[in-house]
Amino acid sequence: MKLISANLNVMIKACEKASKILIRDFGEIEKLQVSKKGPADFVTNSDFKVEKIIIEELKKARPNYSIISEEDGIEVNKDKKNTWIIDPIDGTVNFLHGIPHFAISIALRSNNEIVSGIIFDPIKDEMFFAEKDKGAFFNNHKMKVSKKNELSNCLFVTGGKIESEPNLSFRKSGCAALDMAYVAAGRYDGYFQKNLNLWDIAAGMILVKEAGGVINEIDLTINKNVKIIASSASINSKFLEKLSNF
Numbered sequence: 001m002k003l004i005s006a007n008l009n010v011m012i013k014a015c016e017k018a019s020k021i022l023i024r025d026f027g028e029i030e031k032l033q034v035s036k037k038g039p040a041d042f043v044t045n046s047d048f049k050v051e052k053i054i055i056e057e058l059k060k061a062r063p064n065y066s067i068i069s070e071e072d073g074i075e076v077n078k079d080k081k082n083t084w085i086i087d088p089i090d091g092t093v094n095f096l097h098g099i100p101h102f103a104i105s106i107a108l109r110s111n112n113e114i115v116s117g118i119i120f121d122p123i124k125d126e127m128f129f130a131e132k133d134k135g136a137f138f139n140n141h142k143m144k145v146s147k148k149n150e151l152s153n154c155l156f157v158t159g160g161k162i163e164s165e166p167n168l169s170f171r172k173s174g175c176a177a178l179d180m181a182y183v184a185a186g187r188y189d190g191y192f193q194k195n196l197n198l199w200d201i202a203a204g205m206i207l208v209k210e211a212g213g214v215i216n217e218i219d220l221t222i223n224k225n226v227k228i229i230a231s232s233a234s235i236n237s238k239f240l241e242k243l244s245n246f
Contacts, residue, residue, distance in 0.1 A: 007062070008131055011106045011118045014057035018050045018104055019122035022089065025049075026123060029098045043089075043096045047071055051088035054106065058084050065108075068223060070199050083109045087199040090119075091175030100124065105177040107202035112220055117203030119181040128181040130210035138185050145213040145232040146186040151242065154189035154235060157182065164245045166192075180204020183230050184211035190231030190239050198223045204230075 004012075025046040032042055051071045058065065064079040069086040084106060089095055091102030100123040107117040118129040128143070130136035136143050148154050156170040157179045171188075173179055176196055182188045184207035198220065205228075208215055214236045216229045231239045 004129075004134075005116065005131055007108055008116050008118065008129060010058060010061040011108070011116065012127070012129070014054045015104050015106065015118055015120040015127070017057055018053040018088065019120060021049050021053065022046065022104070022122050026095065026098075026100070029095070040096065043092060046095070047089050047092065050104065051086060054086055054088060054104070055084075058086075058106075068199060070197070074223075081111050085109055085114075085199050085202040087177060087197075090177035090200055091173075094174045099174070101173060101175050101178060103175060103177045103181070105199065105203045107199075107206065109202065109220060114202055114206045114220065117206040119177045119203050119207065121178060121181075126181075128184060128207055130184070130207045132206065132210070134210065136184050136207050136210035138181075143185045143211050145184060145208065145211045146189045147232065147234065148189055149234040151235060151238050156190045156192065156231075156239075157188045158191065159193045160195055166242045166245075168239075168242055176200040177204055180228075180230060181207055183213060184208045186211075186232075189235060190229070192229045192239075192243055194225075194227045196226040196228060198226055201226060201228055 048071055051069055064077050066077045066080055066083040067075040087105040089102055090105050095102045103119050103121045105119050107114050116131040120127045128138050156168050157173055158170055159172055179191045183191045208230045213230055214233050
């Protein structure tokens, strides 16, 4: 096991504790799919429960840190320089339909810079994490972005609505956090999406950077309508050219 900071250790523990609820609730989804009411309320409840556990765990360790979270919003505490950015279930629609592709995402913003991030897929038991200047890791093995340099050999990923479709081979997975994690791990060659929330991509940003990837400039003081283009350095300029209308 690599040497990790106390803060990342807290983040990992929070993810692992919250994931137990998520795995159990995901197991219930199947039964709810066939009920007339459907599972929507149940999923909202899961979201809140998972977020509550994560916040409790983080606060136990760092009571003064501020918090930005999807369900609870912004909580400014004594320490304004350090902020946890939390998405309890990224890929809620997948979760809702019983599709096992969603993740818990936690990032730490310190002095207006993301210094650590974790994305945990509890169903596949895949954990992606990174800290500033320490590299990016997938289940404790160092990971790097893809080395491909021909767009024709690449596979990209996106989400949301696309006004003018780029001439690229791409997928839509329904989970921004895992899209970023997969770019960092070299599974996808690049990711592009508009109208995101900061909590969707905060952890993914440091994963991609620490895995050797490139990301457009993002204002970390804005929580909504974030646009992101992430890829390996070797194809970034060609990728940006294809996305000129994006």
